[in-house]
Amino acid sequence: NAGVMQNPRHLVRRRGQEARLRCSPMKGHSHVYWYRQLPEEGLKFMVYLQKENIIDESGMPKERFSAEFPKEGPSILRIQQVVRGDSAAYFCASSPRQGVQETQYFGPGTRLLVL
């Protein structure tokens, strides 16, 4: 039973390029969350998605960032026109159901470096 998968594990982009981060949740999980972790800081919630729906994007920057979780395929976090401040580890997590007591299972993260 594979865990949450993220790719790429490492991504290097130059300023102004686009970054696409992919997340495949655990089998049977229909809820996906994206978090960002800056160096020496905690995890910051970005967005919560279910299949084909964005449930909560209150932690997402208003510009340049978007996320989707299509009916088929992985969830995608897209960062357009990256800047150096976007350099961080981006973690995806999944859970099987919605509920106040659901554990989230995290992927290994994608480390984005913007040159």
Next chain:
Amino acid sequence: SQKIEQNSEALNIQEGKTATLTCNYTNYSPAYLQWYRQDPGRGPVFLLLIRENEKEKRKERLKVTFDTTLKQSLFHITASQPADSATYLCALDRNAGNMLTFGGGTRLMVKP
């Protein structure tokens, strides 16, 4: 504003001792609190969940307490081992939903 505070300084203890980590929060009324472990370069791994109506939860060498009056959770590792060295994160639910808010984490170093 809402805050979750964990001791940002690393906790260094000797192998075999009990490690105690603290998580304090303000302006939250969480239905539950979770603790995660994070190793360098890895994603967080779930350890324990404690509900607002539970005072204490145990799992093997781990024990978590939850005091909603003090707005504090304590995380204990008994008989600590060097393999317990990691960063430990506490997380609260936001508005009784799925979204978690994490503290900054405390790094634990267990020396042999």
